[in-house]
Amino acid sequence: MSVLSEIEDVKQCPKQFVLAINDTLNVMNGKWKMPILASLLYGKNRFKDIQANIEKITPRMLSKELKDLEMNGVVKRNVYDTTPIRIEYELTTSGKNIVKVLDAMVEWGIEHRKTVVEKLN
């Protein structure tokens, strides 16, 4: 095997990595996913609370996005059989672990602003 093709092998991204990145981007994309995740990390978990927490989100979008996040295994919907019925949303373990990705983003973003402002590179 040539050196070049070896390098190519190393640099080519395995398909499961591409999948993983896509999965991650899917739970963050759109205008409202991040605010919703942040709201749930922060602690708000009832529909009306989240809606109040994220000003300007319409119930349609909140409903749609929560369903989406639930289907993606990031949010869990708990129905309590109290009277009146109470519904609470919470992050799954995976959902909570997204902070790790957010940390990496914060780090990159802050570093990036520094280099861009300093006009390095």
Added chain:
Amino acid sequence: MSVLSEIEDVKQCPKQFVLAINDTLNVMNGKWKMPILASLLYGKNRFKDIQANIEKITPRMLSKELKDLEMNGVVKRNVYDTTPIRIEYELTTSGKNIVKVLDAMVEWGIEHRKTVVEKLN
């Protein structure tokens, strides 16, 4: 200060963190940013090469997204005064550092698939 407000202080996300996360998402969003970054990480750097590397991207989108990435300080456009003129795109230092974020995404995505498949949580 009450215990509750202390907790709120801890859990609230500083504005610069929000900015940093938004910056990071901006350089990854849309259908083509990731393939373009990947193509440049991999080594392809001329317009036609990138276009060939990413099948189905139209020149309009490639042009638009490269400009966008350039404006965001992630890609550098080098014009070589050879004959014929040659233009090469390369990642800036910040651009290269995005792999750190991608690593976090790969890690989360793989772990997430595991837990979802195993139906934990």
Added chain:
DNA sequence: AATATTGATATACTTTAGTATAGTAAGTTG
């Protein structure tokens, strides 16, 4: 001299994402 390549841009169109507004069912409060 005709054709191909590079690095694009212009125009018109379609598709997807998000908004505005209204309404519903089940229960609670005054």
Added chain:
DNA sequence: CAACTTACTATACTAAAGTATATCAATATT
């Protein structure tokens, strides 16, 4: 019993993102 709250859904719309197709200027190739 009228009004309000919670947790939504339906319909119709607008805005943003992406596509298709054509074109262009500069140079290279045959």
